[in-house]
Amino acid sequence: QSKIVHLTMGNPNGNFKYETRLIALEDAQIRHNALEAARMATNKFLEEKLGGKEYFLKILVYPHHVLREHKIMTGAGADRLSEGMRRAFGRPAGLAARVKKGQNIMILRTAENGLSFAKEALTRGASKMPIPTRIDVITL
Template identity: 50%
Template sequence: MVTKPARMYTRITGPAYTRKEFMGGVPYPKITTFIQGNQKKDFEIEMMLVAEEACQIRHTALEAARVSVNRKLLDAAGSDNYFLQIRPYPHQVIREHKMATGAGADRISSGMRAAFGRPVGTAARVYPGQIIMVGRVDRNNAKLLKDALHKASIKLPTPCKVVVTKGSKITESLGI
């Protein structure tokens, strides 16, 4: 079945719904790799993608953002010349009350009776100032990393900003 629009699950409402041991049939998150690139090298520049508003980010959006950044960095810089980490984990279980539509659906469905919903996916709860992604590169790939993180922020349901946490003098001299 088609997934509902992400705007239905973006706002944080109610308490966390994360206890999977009491639920049945919670699908696994699509994002499985949270750390990519060269973990051992000490890079000159570190940039972070920081959320500006509180929201829930679905696991599919996290995966889309990760793939976008990873592809851009892997193609241009190579696998040994960058580091990428996704910080939030999608613990929050998203439920959906599926409704029957079409001719004769009113005879089949029970309306809003027992409308708790079934698990359809997971999301990560993110708050203002929380770090979503961390990227590290050397000075020759600094602009590339900033562009990649900006493209990833477009795929997320909250406004984000790219913050330079290490090597700010180098990025200023490069004009980034």
């Protein structure tokens, strides 16, 4: 079950002039708890600086991919209990979103007065990501 609580935050009907994008620079799998941490850090900063109606934040990737972990037994007598690598499918350990190089991870729309805050917010969100990212600003 994914830890991501909301995929869209802020004011979806606002008339915003700028869009800032968090873009992946490598192919990777981003775990659901990393996405949630980035969402929380970004949203908290924007709520403090701009308030709830002055921005629109959307997470564009969703963690569909199930990560599995095959736990190996250790200790005395483990060889008699263990099946080794036979039927080594593993137990579900978490979820991840698969992203490609150049794919948008988050978009953030703001007016001109919130542009510097938008860049700072996405920088804080990017610090929670397991991959290098880039921030682009586009005029709508």
